[in-house]
Amino acid sequence: MHDFTLQELQCFDAVATHGGFEAAAQALHRTHPAVFAAVAKLERRLGIGLFDRTGYRVRLTDEGRAFHARARTLLQEMRSLRRFAAQLALGQESELRVVIGDFCPPRPVLGMLSNFFARYPETRLHLSLEAVGGPVERLLDGEADLIIHGINKRDPALEWIDLGKVRFVPVAAPGLVPKVHTKLRPEQLRSRTQAVIRDTARHSAPQEHFLVEGAHQCTVPDHSTKKEVILQGLAWGHLPGFLVEEELRAGSLVSLAGKHFPGSVEDLVAARRADLPHGPVAQALWNHIQDRRA
Known part of the structure; x- marks a missing residue:
């Protein structure tokens, strides 16, 4: 068995996730033949059939299903490593944008922020108060680095810390x-x-x-x-x-x-984008909130 490439794994994962080569090609912004060739090459390298192609839609074989479970873990670790590298490249931020939602108890949250930013005087806190759908909209629009409000916990673009x-x-x-x-x-x-x-x-x-x-x-x-x-x-x-x-x-x-x-x-959480890199001060704030959430 020869070593496989990250690109081959990504194509395989996309086909398994989206249910077909055409849908996978669109998701990866690649051509259908390129994705098909990458998966076929991966199968030859591994010496196993990953997909059953006899039906109208391709389906994972038993071996493919077991391999996909392990491959997804590796791909998630790779994405995490890329985000971490991007965080290191960002350097210390000059500003962090925090949005507090309308039902957040202000005294403990403002006290926590004051305590944190006293340790990072070179990073300016840009604080704003938003209501109802405003906090999440600001976060998804890239106008906030962190919000303290309620969110849809089923949204894969977000990660959160439960505060109460x-x-x-x-x-x-x-x-x-x-x-x-x-x-x-x-x-x-x-x-x-x-x-x-x-x-x-x-x-x-x-x-x-x-x-x-x-x-x-x-x-x-x-x-x-x-x-x-x-x-x-x-x-x-x-x-x-x-x-x-x-x-x-x-x-x-x-x-x-x-x-x-x-x-x-309602659940009150601290939330940020899960699909974007975060600088060292933003990550330190995240860790600070985790430590202080009790």
């Missing part, structure tokens, strides 16, 4: 809603104004959280403003539990949580 869970509670001032708060139905709140956070995403599909259809809406830029609007009896809405604990205990706000308004629990 944030409970959202539907609340109102006592005089705004009927006394039987926990049995309210959506139609009973259509005549009341609902406070909602303004989505700062510029081109992503709008996200609608907890909206009562047909209700008048009051849009606000952040949860602190939203809380004040609700405290003044001008609207009702959902707020992070950490922001209203004292008011709920004191009775200046009442919870509307019940069968029809259960609230929610």
Whole structure:
């Protein structure tokens, strides 16, 4: 058996992943004959048939399936090594862009960032606050190096560190809603104004959280403003539990949580692009967050 090449492995993986030579060629931006020849050459080098070509679609043989599982591990390590080399070539960054999302508890996160950047005075922190779909959009658009918000954990372009869970509670001032708060139905709140956070995403599909259809809406830029609007009896809405604990205990706000308004629990994470290299300071920040997340 002769040594095989990385290009042959990449072509084999693409055919196995995409289910055919034409689809693999498009994914790799190569010609169909080039991909076919690379896989055939790999099979000759190994002395085994990797694909069953007798059907309409090529399928992995048993040997091909076992080989693919090991090959994917090697290719992942190669991609990781390339990213690491790119990180070394970047040198220490002059700026890092961090976006904090609307339901992030500000005090501990800002304290963590302050502690970290005090150790890297040559790297400027560019900090911005975004809401709803804004943080993830900034990250995917290349306008942020790291976000602290919620993400779609099924997105292969992202990697994350779990920081905790944030409970959202539907609340109102006592005089705004009927006394039987926990049995309210959506139609009973259509005549009341609902406070909602303004989505700062510029081109992503709008996200609608907890909206009562047909209700008048009051849009606000952040949860602190939203809380004040609700405290003044001008609207009702959902707020992070950490922001209203004292008011709920004191009775200046009442919870509307019940069968029809259960609230929610959202994962708060630190997230970054998994498909891009990160410089040494960005990696140090990532490690710092992992160490401090408790």
